[in-house]
Amino acid sequence: MKIVQISDTHLTHTGGPTEDGFRLLVKHLNEEVRPDLVVHSGDIVVLHPDDAADRTHSKALVDLIEAPLLVVPGNHDVGQPGLNAWAGINVTDERVAAHEAVWGPDHWRHDDEAAVLLGINSELLTSDLQREADQWRWLEKTLAELPVGVPVLLFLHKPLWAVTDGPTEHQVDVGPVARDRLLGLLDGVELRAVGSGHLHQYRQTQRDQAIEVWAPATAFLVPSEDDRLPETRHELGYVEYVVDDGEVTAEFRTVPGMPQLTVEDVPAIAEAIAAMTAE
Numbered sequence: 468m469k470i471v472q473i474s475d476t477h478l479t480h481t482g483g484p485t486e487d488g489f490r491l492l493v494k495h496l497n498e499e500v501r502p503d504l505v506v507h508s509g510d511i512v513v514l515h516p517d518d519a520a521d522r523t524h525s526k527a528l529v530d531l532i533e534a535p536l537l538v539v540p541g542n543h544d545v546g547q548p549g550l551n552a553w554a555g556i557n558v559t560d561e562r563v564a565a566h567e568a569v570w571g572p573d574h575w576r577h578d579d580e581a582a583v584l585l586g587i588n589s590e591l592l593t594s595d596l597q598r599e600a601d602q603w604r605w606l607e608k609t610l611a612e613l614p615v616g617v618p619v620l621l622f623l624h625k626p627l628w629a630v631t632d633g634p635t636e637h638q639v640d641v642g643p644v645a646r647d648r649l650l651g652l653l654d655g656v657e658l659r660a661v662g663s664g665h666l667h668q669y670r671q672t673q674r675d676q677a678i679e680v681w682a683p684a685t686a687f688l689v690p691s692e693d694d695r696l697p698e699t700r701h702e703l704g705y706v707e708y709v710v711d712d713g714e715v716t717a718e719f720r721t722v723p724g725m726p727q728l729t730v731e732d733v734p735a736i737a738e739a740i741a742a743m744t745a746e
């Protein structure tokens with residue numbers, strides 16, 4: 468079974484460079500890779516969850532992928548929890564509902580003969596919304612009912628394990644409280660892979676029996692002065708997982724001809740960062 472994880476497409480209804488790169492990715496997946504399944508690990512839209520035009524246009528673009536598609540939301544799709552949300556964009560019931568109206572449920576279980584895939588909304592974790600409590604209840608029930616002997620792959624936007632020991636300006640992973648609770652629930656589950664996005668860089672790390680995979684963005688690279696993690700790969704692309712006889716492996720893949728854009732190449736992002744810096 469071949470699964471492709473794409474992430475951080477940051478698409479906008481105004482088109483532009485992130486759409487040009489995304490169209491190259493779609494062509495490559497449809498014509499060359501032909502995966503059994505594609506998972507999008509969030510930040511589908513360029514910047515703001517309240518921009519309905521961006522969401523509608525992104526849906527039309529992502530639907531060009533011929534393989535079956537599963538989606539989990541990112542902070543730019545539904546907002547994020549906490550006091551210091553990026554650009555003050557917090558997760559709310561309304562934002563999650565607007566996302567679900569276009570993309571379907573924000574958490575899901577997908578059963579295949581070779582594996583079980585689970586997707587969760589990382590942006591709800593520690594939000595204290597009723598939706599967070601509902602997702603925890605769903606997780607407890609779902610994990611308790613998993614079949615024996617089938618590998619499990621979990622997908623979420625923010626990394627499950629800590630990204631850095633040092634302080635960060637904005638939340639970069641799910642945080643220690645949600646992490647401990649999730650890992651407690653996952654104890655005993657045949658977890659073989661955890662795929663996340665958000666960081667716009669690739670890394671693969673062994674975590675007990677599972678590989679932790681940070682998927683690269685397809686849209687743009689983050690500024691190099693933020694590189695605290697030299698072991699990561701700073702390149703746009705996607706991840707290809709192969710599930711074979713209970714084993715799960717993952718590889719970084721590039722898209723032929725895809726330009727390596729940075730934030731300066733994406734006007735909506737560059738302007739938002741400039742506006743925040745000027746505050």
Ligand SMILES: [Fe+2]
Binds near residue numbers: 475477541665666667
């Ligand atoms: Fe992103």
Ligand SMILES: [Fe+2]
Binds near residue numbers: 666
């Ligand atoms: Fe993100």
